[in-house]
Amino acid sequence: MDNLQTLKGFRDFLPEESRKRQYVINSLKEIFESLGFEPLETPTLEYAELLQGKYGEEGEKLMYKFQDHGGRFVAMRYDQTVPLARVVSQYGNLLPSPFKRYQIQNVWRADNTQRGRFREFTQCDIDTVGINTPLSDAEVIAVAINAMKKLGFRKPQMWINDRSIFNQLNLTKAQIMIIDKLDKIGEEMVISQLEESGLKNAKNIITHLKGSAPTQELIQIFEYLREQGLVKNEDFLFSPLLARGLDYYTGSIFELKTLDLPYMLSLGGGGRYNNLIGIFAKKEIPAVGFAFGFDRVLEAMTQLNLFPSNLASTEVLVTIFSPDLLTQSIKVSQKLREENINTELWLDPSSKLDKQLKYADQKNIRFAVIIGPDEISSDQVVLKDLTSKTQKAVPAAELTGHIKNIND
Numbered sequence: 001m002d003n004l005q006t007l008k009g010f011r012d013f014l015p016e017e018s019r020k021r022q023y024v025i026n027s028l029k030e031i032f033e034s035l036g037f038e039p040l041e042t043p044t045l046e047y048a049e050l051l052q053g054k055y056g057e058e059g060e061k062l063m064y065k066f067q068d069h070g071g072r073f074v075a076m077r078y079d080q081t082v083p084l085a086r087v088v089s090q091y092g093n094l095l096p097s098p099f100k101r102y103q104i105q106n107v108w109r110a111d112n113t114q115r116g117r118f119r120e121f122t123q124c125d126i127d128t129v130g131i132n133t134p135l136s137d138a139e140v141i142a143v144a145i146n147a148m149k150k151l152g153f154r155k156p157q158m159w160i161n162d163r164s165i166f167n168q169l170n171l172t173k174a175q176i177m178i179i180d181k182l183d184k185i186g187e188e189m190v191i192s193q194l195e196e197s198g199l200k201n202a203k204n205i206i207t208h209l210k211g212s213a214p215t216q217e218l219i220q221i222f223e224y225l226r227e228q229g230l231v232k233n234e235d236f237l238f239s240p241l242l243a244r245g246l247d248y249y250t251g252s253i254f255e256l257k258t259l260d261l262p263y264m265l266s267l268g269g270g271g272r273y274n275n276l277i278g279i280f281a282k283k284e285i286p287a288v289g290f291a292f293g294f295d296r297v298l299e300a301m302t303q304l305n306l307f308p309s310n311l312a313s314t315e316v317l318v319t320i321f322s323p324d325l326l327t328q329s330i331k332v333s334q335k336l337r338e339e340n341i342n343t344e345l346w347l348d349p350s351s352k353l354d355k356q357l358k359y360a361d362q363k364n365i366r367f368a369v370i371i372g373p374d375e376i377s378s379d380q381v382v383l384k385d386l387t388s389k390t391q392k393a394v395p396a397a398e399l400t401g402h403i404k405n406i407n408d
Contacts, residue, residue: 010118023311025124027151028124028150032126032147036100045074059078080291099129101127101129124268139224144256158236159237161238161254178193180244190202210241214238249272251288253272261304273288310364315342317344318368325371329371336369339400360386367403379396380393380395381394382394
């Protein structure tokens with residue numbers, strides 16, 4: 001193959017980008033687990049019939065489906081909500097109720113690729129299954145808002161609505177999906193498409209929706225959000241035109257925006273879906289959840305410079321001054337590792353010192369340790385700070401303490 005490249009809509013993540021992704025994942029896991037959410041992983045492939053009919057007409061078109069070598073019709077994970085429904089139905093007796101889980105895995109959609117839209121991408125979900133209370137909705141909303149604050153966003157804002165407001169107007173699923181495009185195509189185009197769908201009083205419907213009041217369910221959710229003290233009043237608002245296009249929502253729906261950027265960017269969305277899991281369990285099992293737009297979060301963080309200046313996993317490179325001093329370098333690297341300092345030992349004893357330092361700089365390793373003949377005779381090492389471009393001789397026995405003090 002002469003032209004080496006990834007498939008359209010698929011990506012490689014080199015170390016610098018991969019470290020950013022891991023930083024976000026680890027930060028999110030920390031806040032999820034602090035509030036009792038537990039990790040879950042599901043297979044890449046499911047039986048096609050399990051996923052079909054759950055995502056609407058558009059989802060059916062975008063799903064990767066094929067027949068495997070055993071003649072089974074299978075599909076690649078389109079989202080993480082339907083697999084969650086299967087898990088709860090399949091392992092219900094083994095799981096606590098309510099079951100609070102988070103899941104961070106890749107999903108696949110045969111979408112038209114464009115900026116910020118890929119065919120393989122990471123989803124990050126939190127869900128509470130098995131309880132139908134406004135408090136559980138409020139908790140999921142608060143977790144999503146606070147997760148973004150933990151990552152450095154100053155103005156995340158959750159827009160919240162109730163799907164029942166649309167149900168009272170006898171709108172079809174297709175018409176609700178048209179309204180869901182309001183932010184993308186504008187009110188005039190939405191009205192035009194609604195009229196084309198057969199809704200004769202489309203303009204009046206939009207006007208009516210704009211004047212809608214929060215349902216009692218939403219009022220209770222808003223009260224719980226305030227009482228928990230996890231979010232501020234400006235962190236959420238009632239948005240009567242918010243629709244959320246997926247078919248399975250039954251109650252509260254919400255979408256997380258960020259006001260940190262000059263333009264409004266959606267960072268994820270979710271809502272209550274009390275009927276989906278019951279399809280498999282043959283009984284109603286209430287659930288509420290939220291899915292982060294992982295790539296959009298990363299993009300926004302990059303634009304806002306929210307990542308730490310140095311995400312390198314290696315803290316120290318122990319250099320090798322010359323082949324005959326290799327043993328001393330090995331001993332120092334072992335000592336640093338025993339003290340839980342991420343340490344890399346240079347692997348070519350014949351290399352010049354300049355090459356080793358260039359390598360450390362290329363990998364964003366902050367410290368380099370140099371051990372030459374003079375240092376060995378005085379039982380010292382040279383600690384070079386590649387960030388501040390300074391260096392000093394320190395007693396070998398005190399090297400760990402000096403590194404930790406600088407980091408603190």
